[in-house]
Amino acid sequence: MSRGHAFPSGFIWGAATSAYQVEGYPLADGAGPSIWHRFAHTPGRVAGGATGDLACGHYHRFREDVALMAELGLSAYRFSIAWGRVLPDGRGRVNRKGLDFYLRLVDALLEHDIQPMVTLYHWDLPAALQERGGWLDPDSAVWFADYAQILFRALDDRVQAWVTINEPWVVAVLGHLEGVHAPGHRDAREAVRVMHHLLLAHAEACATYGALGRHQIGIALNLEPQHPASDSEADRAAADRRDAFINGWLLDPLFHGRYPEAMADIFGSAWPDFPSTEIDRIRCPADFLGVNYYSRGWVRDDPAVQPTGAARIERPNAPVTAMGWEVYPRGLTEILLRLKTQYGNPPVYITENGAAFEDSAPTAGRVEDPRRVAYLREHIGAAGAAIQAGADLRGYFVWSLLDNFEWAEGYAKRFGLFRVDPSDQSRLPKASAECYKDIIASHGAGL
Numbered sequence: 355m356s357r358g359h360a361f362p363s364g365f366i367w368g369a370a371t372s373a374y375q376v377e378g379y380p381l382a383d384g385a386g387p388s389i390w391h392r393f394a395h396t397p398g399r400v401a402g403g404a405t406g407d408l409a410c411g412h413y414h415r416f417r418e419d420v421a422l423m424a425e426l427g428l429s430a431y432r433f434s435i436a437w438g439r440v441l442p443d444g445r446g447r448v449n450r451k452g453l454d455f456y457l458r459l460v461d462a463l464l465e466h467d468i469q470p471m472v473t474l475y476h477w478d479l480p481a482a483l484q485e486r487g488g489w490l491d492p493d494s495a496v497w498f499a500d501y502a503q504i505l506f507r508a509l510d511d512r513v514q515a516w517v518t519i520n521e522p523w524v525v526a527v528l529g530h531l532e533g534v535h536a537p538g539h540r541d542a543r544e545a546v547r548v549m550h551h552l553l554l555a556h557a558e559a560c561a562t563y564g565a566l567g568r569h570q571i572g573i574a575l576n577l578e579p580q581h582p583a584s585d586s587e588a589d590r591a592a593a594d595r596r597d598a599f600i601n602g603w604l605l606d607p608l609f610h611g612r613y614p615e616a617m618a619d620i621f622g623s624a625w626p627d628f629p630s631t632e633i634d635r636i637r638c639p640a641d642f643l644g645v646n647y648y649s650r651g652w653v654r655d656d657p658a659v660q661p662t663g664a665a666r667i668e669r670p671n672a673p674v675t676a677m678g679w680e681v682y683p684r685g686l687t688e689i690l691l692r693l694k695t696q697y698g699n700p701p702v703y704i705t706e707n708g709a710a711f712e713d714s715a716p717t718a719g720r721v722e723d724p725r726r727v728a729y730l731r732e733h734i735g736a737a738g739a740a741i742q743a744g745a746d747l748r749g750y751f752v753w754s755l756l757d758n759f760e761w762a763e764g765y766a767k768r769f770g771l772f773r774v775d776p777s778d779q780s781r782l783p784k785a786s787a788e789c790y791k792d793i794i795a796s797h798g799a800g801l
């Protein structure tokens with residue numbers, strides 16, 4: 355990519371978080387428990403027995419955090435709404451105090467000219483709905499659309515962009531196939547139906563929004579190029595299977611109105627014959643696609659790995675983050691240009707991109723995080739290269755504003771631009787925050 359490239363005027367520079375990871379006080383003011391509250395409080399499920407009970411204390415510190423965002427020069431902030439704060443039972447009675455928290459947060463953002471991007475679902479299903487079957491229940495799409503409608507009516511005058519569901523793949527696979535995320539199920543038949551119901555829920559929310567919304571709505575997908583570890587036919591076929599499993603399983607129904615044929619091979623008898631009317635409904639006209647990009651898959655054929663027979667392995671001598679994910683910025687350009695060439699070049703926001711590293715201890719009120727600085731510069735440069743090659747990229751959100759609750763990893767993995775001190779939740783800027791501030795001020799020039 356040529357140096358000195360500046361991103362188009364109006365390009366959105368943001369940062370992202372999610373409710374259960376940053377808010378804390380998950381049961382405050384009448385909120386109902388979520389499946390992640392239950393999962394984290396189940397011994398052995400989360401590293402170190404960590405929970406989101408305190409997290410970053412954002413529920414009470416949100417004005418302080420909005421001020422940090424304004425200092426960075428963010429033009430947008432992506433956050434999620436905890437369904438159980440608004441509907442403690444998941445359906446029915448609205449908890450006004452819960453809704454008011456998000457009204458106050460949105461107003462604080464707008465006071466600082468920061469546009470809210472609201473994610474309706476970032477994995478924290480009300481436990482009361484899980485007791486009714488959760489995402490496995492075909493009515494879950496209706497539960498979600500009814501919840502979404504309440505938020506659309508309350509906030510659409512102030513919220514310009516809505517994300518229905520964050521990473522259906524993680525909900526279906528980590529939550530219902532591998533069991534390492536809430537609700538901790540391990541059942542392939544469940545996982546494929548949960549994915550279908552999540553996509554139907556997205557479609558129902560889009561249809562609901564189309565009838566009363568005035569701005570943009572989309573979905574956020576974790577997308578990851580899959581590259582064979584050798585040029586053997588077996589490894590190439592394994593990479594193709596893993597590509598269908600991670601990328602095509604979502605992109606093809608959403609943009610082409612069909613599941614990849616490989617899904618029936620991957621899941622065998624667990625894969626049902628979904629009604630074509632439902633798949634047609636999933637191909638809904640959303641306004642944008644959110645892309646959560648972190649790394650690529652380096653793939654070897656391995657029949658022992660279920661259900662794909664494809665193992666994601668570490669590439670020898672490759673740079674990796676604290677999550678073990680390869681640092682591979684070119685994969686972001688690849689994904690964005692694949693959306694251009696194979697999926698109709700939809701408007702795209704990079705709704706998450708970032709890295710966890712073993713940050714050094716704070717010195718003189720700051721954390722030096724050179725690897726995160728390099729990661730962000732390289733990936734924003736890769737995004738710029740995709741724009742130059744014709745991708746319709748509208749914005750970029752760093753994951754994450756704050757070090758936060760990293761799901762089953764607890765607080766051990768830090769993705770933040772700001773360090774959060776576990777003892778008192780105080781915030782401390784990292785060098786990457788200063789770097790991102792400079793990138794925003796220069797519109798990405800020089801990357």
Ligand SMILES: OC[C@@H]1[C@@H](O)[C@H](O)[C@@H](O)c2nc(CNc3ccccc3)cn21
Binds near residue numbers: 372375521524646769
């Ligand atoms: O792991 C970092 C973030 C996480 O904190 C966000 O809540 C979530 O939206 C998120 N998605 C990915 C990429 N997908 C993924 C893949 C494997 C395990 C977990 C997430 C990374 N992240």
